[in-house]
Amino acid sequence: TAAQTIKGKFNLKALRYYKHIMDTRTIKDGEFTLSFKYRNPPAKTSFMVSARRTYLDLLVQPIIKLVGQMPNGKAGYYFADINAKINHKISPKDRLYLSMYTGNDLFYYKEEEKELFDGVLTENAQNSSLGWGNLTSALRWNHVWNNKLFSNLSATYSDYDFLVED
Numbered sequence: 001t002a003a004q005t006i007k008g009k010f011n012l013k014a015l016r017y018y019k020h021i022m023d024t025r026t027i028k029d030g031e032f033t034l035s036f037k038y039r040n041p042p043a044k045t046s047f048m049v050s051a052r053r054t055y056l057d058l059l060v061q062p063i064i065k066l067v068g069q070m071p072n073g074k075a076g077y078y079f080a081d082i083n084a085k086i087n088h089k090i091s092p093k094d095r096l097y098l099s100m101y102t103g104n105d106l107f108y109y110k111e112e113e114k115e116l117f118d119g120v121l122t123e124n125a126q127n128s129s130l131g132w133g134n135l136t137s138a139l140r141w142n143h144v145w146n147n148k149l150f151s152n153l154s155a156t157y158s159d160y161d162f163l164v165e166d
Contacts, residue, residue, distance in 0.1 A: 073111030
């Protein structure tokens with residue numbers, strides 16, 4: 001795991017603010033994770049984005065070919081996902097939060113065979129996959145009425161997909 005904090009002045013479209021940036025990268029067990037976090041010290045607006053994907057399917061391909069199990073094909077599994085969150089302080093008593101997650105998993109098998117018999121070339125292809133994924137997001141407004149009472153108003157969205165191809 002490598003983590004790096006960068007502090008300093010950055011020019012963002014002619015606006016100068018003091019920024020804190022956290023950049024984290026991880027490679028473990030065929031999974032690559034990248035996250036990026038930004039925070040503005042006056043704490044008006046902050047956001048965070050992180051993403052990851054497994055690369056085990058790409059690492060296994062040469063081994064599958066080497067052992068001769070699938071000389072003309074590919075098989076594998078991977079997942080990828082992204083998380084993002086934005087927080088904004090509208091006033092001392094009002095805050096707005098937006099968050100989003102999307103992720104996909106896919107198992108796949110592809111094989112092609114070509115055979116020449118009596119001058120006739122035949123081709124056979126098999127493609128199968130099984131995949132699923134989700135997209136979800138939420139928008140929330142938080143208001144503090146007093147030190148004993150607060151309220152939250154939320155709107156959410158979710159979409160789940162399941163795919164089978166043969």
